[in-house]
Amino acid sequence: MSSENASQPAEAAVPYFGVFDLFKIGIGPSSSHSVGPMRAAEAFLAELNTADLFKMVTRVQIDLYGSLALTGLGHGTDTAVLMGLQGEKPDEIDTTSVATKLVAIREQKTLNLCGSRSIPFTESTDLLFHGSVFHETHPNTLRFQAFGESTPGTPLLSATYFSIGGGFVVREGDEPGASESPAPEVSFPFSSAADLLRLTRENNCSISQIAWQNELCFRSESDIRNGLERIWNTMQECIEWGCHTEGHLPGGLNIERRAPELYQALIAREAAGTNDPLLVLDWVDLYAMAVNEENAAGGRVVTAPTNGAAGIIPAVLRYYEQFCHGGSQEKRQAFLLTAAAIGSLYKRNASISGAEVGCQGEVGVACSMAAGALTEVLGGTPNQVEEAAEIGMEHNLGLTCDPISGLVQIPCIERNAMGAVKAINAARLALRGDGRHFVSLDRVIRVMKRTGADMSSRYKETSEGGLAVNISEC
Numbered sequence: 001m002s003s004e005n006a007s008q009p010a011e012a013a014v015p016y017f018g019v020f021d022l023f024k025i026g027i028g029p030s031s032s033h034s035v036g037p038m039r040a041a042e043a044f045l046a047e048l049n050t051a052d053l054f055k056m057v058t059r060v061q062i063d064l065y066g067s068l069a070l071t072g073l074g075h076g077t078d079t080a081v082l083m084g085l086q087g088e089k090p091d092e093i094d095t096t097s098v099a100t101k102l103v104a105i106r107e108q109k110t111l112n113l114c115g116s117r118s119i120p121f122t123e124s125t126d127l128l129f130h131g132s133v134f135h136e137t138h139p140n141t142l143r144f145q146a147f148g149e150s151t152p153g154t155p156l157l158s159a160t161y162f163s164i165g166g167g168f169v170v171r172e173g174d175e176p177g178a179s180e181s182p183a184p185e186v187s188f189p190f191s192s193a194a195d196l197l198r199l200t201r202e203n204n205c206s207i208s209q210i211a212w213q214n215e216l217c218f219r220s221e222s223d224i225r226n227g228l229e230r231i232w233n234t235m236q237e238c239i240e241w242g243c244h245t246e247g248h249l250p251g252g253l254n255i256e257r258r259a260p261e262l263y264q265a266l267i268a269r270e271a272a273g274t275n276d277p278l279l280v281l282d283w284v285d286l287y288a289m290a291v292n293e294e295n296a297a298g299g300r301v302v303t304a305p306t307n308g309a310a311g312i313i314p315a316v317l318r319y320y321e322q323f324c325h326g327g328s329q330e331k332r333q334a335f336l337l338t339a340a341a342i343g344s345l346y347k348r349n350a351s352i353s354g355a356e357v358g359c360q361g362e363v364g365v366a367c368s369m370a371a372g373a374l375t376e377v378l379g380g381t382p383n384q385v386e387e388a389a390e391i392g393m394e395h396n397l398g399l400t401c402d403p404i405s406g407l408v409q410i411p412c413i414e415r416n417a418m419g420a421v422k423a424i425n426a427a428r429l430a431l432r433g434d435g436r437h438f439v440s441l442d443r444v445i446r447v448m449k450r451t452g453a454d455m456s457s458r459y460k461e462t463s464e465g466g467l468a469v470n471i472s473e474c
Contacts, residue, residue, distance in 0.1 A: 357452025
């Protein structure tokens with residue numbers, strides 16, 4: 001497909017979320033509760049420097065509100081903001097050093113601001129949790145205040161941020177989308193699945209080719225390919241770490257990692273020539289669980305589109321490469337580009353935040369993205385891709401986010417395995433038809449958004465309902 005002779009839409013550019021917005025390399029256990037707050041801390045430090053206030057700071061106070069306060073300890077929000085204020089970045093931090101750095105902050109009662117300026121810090125008074133206070137803009141709200149020696153009661157700078165899912169952060173007062181890195185101009189803007197399908201018809205191309213042309217508006221061909229390979233390599237490394245790291249997950253539930261034992265069992269079954277036609281599904285389960293056990297342990301993961309749903313897309317892509325004979329770089333990248341195009345529709349028109357719409361916005365969206373992407377690389381038409389994505393979400397509508405003890409462990413880890421298998425089945429259903437179906441992807445996205453709005457806050461990443469409070473036998 002050539003952008004020179006392709007049909008260009010006349011409409012004005014619309015906010016665009018690309019493949020590197022939907023897939024970010026970060027750390028566990030949560031994109032909204034750890035990656036986002038760490039990025040917010042980074043943004044606050046940048047504001048201090050821009051305002052030439054950094055050298056005047058003698059104290060910093062962090063206030064967490066709503067979902068960030070209610071599940072922040074289990075989701076590592078406290079750790080994330082402290083690491084962020086010390087200058088760490090989600091995609092660069094050495095995950096093995098976090099525990100040691102955290103102990104140093106707490107024992108020495110100091111914070112090494114931006115890695116260069118030591119200030120006093122007492123966690124009980126400088127990091128505050130306000131679980132009963134929900135900001136009207138978004139349930140994931142945090143505020144940073146910097147104080148100086150001359151005016152200890154009046155902040156030098158105060159800034160409030162909203163962590164809106166998938167590691168995206170918006171500063172209070174910014175225009176909607178201003179800090180979410182949407183592109184001002186792309187070759188083929190689309191704001192709906194209907195737009196996307198129209199573009200593929202007008203240009204006789206696939207969804208991944210539309211996404212590819214749009215990415216070329218921001219970076220070179222080699223940068224795109226290298227970036228996509230880095231994303232996939234990080235996903236692969238996460239799977240491998242998860243398959244080979246034994247022990248118990250942190251947080252107090254004493255949950256034992258299951259992926260290493262399952263991995264060894266599957267290796268043994270294959271060596272024995274076990275005749276089980278559904279053995280492939282065990283591998284898919286393994287890959288999804290391996291990723292999310294790594295995420296729960298605070299390891300390196302890729303938001304896809306969130307950390308809570310980080311295992312689904314790697315598991316389905318690994319399934320494609322291992323069991324569908326599709327291990328080429330071109331197909332791998334088409335998968336990720338297609339998935340991102342689908343994910344951008346949810347990001348633009350609904351939400352990918354569990355605190356805003358429940359787990360349908362995390363596992364449901366990831367399932368939809370993976371189903372559509374798998375359909376494309378298996379040879380499906382754009383209409384079949386759209387149908388697979390619709391099926392993937394339709395059968396996740398109403399999915400609640402009710403993590404036990406505020407930890408991204410139960411039901412999150414197994415839920416990724418279920419979402420990955422469901423995505424594969426959605427693709428198979430779509431490929432058996434001709435792409436015609438009754439409920440459109442656009443419609444199911446609107447329904448998902450309304451369902452999230454109707455859902456009680458108890459079931460939206462607050463650990464105040466569902467499994468989170470009903471873990472004893474009835």
